[in-house]
Structure formats: C-alpha cells, structure tokens
Amino acid sequence: MRVMSHPEGRILGYVELKVASRIYKLPVQAAPREHVEGPSPKHGFFFAGTDDFGILVDADAPDGVQRATIEQASVEAERFISRKLLN
Numbered sequence: 001m002r003v004m005s006h007p008e009g010r011i012l013g014y015v016e017l018k019v020a021s022r023i024y025k026l027p028v029q030a031a032p033r034e035h036v037e038g039p040s041p042k043h044g045f046f047f048a049g050t051d052d053f054g055i056l057v058d059a060d061a062p063d064g065v066q067r068a069t070i071e072q073a074s075v076e077a078e079r080f081i082s083r084k085l086l087n
Contacts, residue, residue, distance in 0.1 A: 015055060015074055019081045026077055028070055030059035045073035045080065053077060 014025045026045075033043075047053045055073040057066040 010059075012057070015070060015077075017074060017078050017081065019078055020085060022085075024053065024077075024081060026053050026055050026074075028055045028057065030057050030066070033058045033060060043069055045076040047080065050084075053081070 010030055012028045012030050014027055017024045017026065031043075043056050043058050045053070045055055055070055055077070057069045061069070
C-alpha cells in the first residue's frame, strides 16, 4: 500500500484497520472544503488503483464532525478492503 496525499491536505495521523489477519494503515488528511480548481473533494474514505487508500476530512469542520467522518470512513474502508480480499 502506498500513502496517497491530497495536494491541499495535511496529514493528521493514521487509522489502523485489521481486516482478516492483515493490518492496514490509512492516512487521515484534512483539506479545505473549498477546492482551488474544480469540484471540492469528497470527504471520507477514498481509494485509487488497487492499493491506495486514505481518509479525507474537512479542515474547517469542528473536531466532532471530523471524528464522525473518520469513523464512518473507517467502516467504509473495512468493507471495501474485505470485499477486495474475498474476490
């Protein structure tokens, strides 16, 4: 797995997910809701390719909202990775 980075984001930390016998570390990044170019990025779990995962939160959101986004994104990530391993 490679660490993906949002061009306008800053890394807040990592979330560790255990799926089957593997542990995945997903970077948690904060990025502004207003995107300089084009549409705003979707906050929550994101992936690109087969092994690039991460979680993006709104940099301007209160801590409680960021925490809720991280929790929901962790559930989505676990589901996505589980399906990937089973197929």
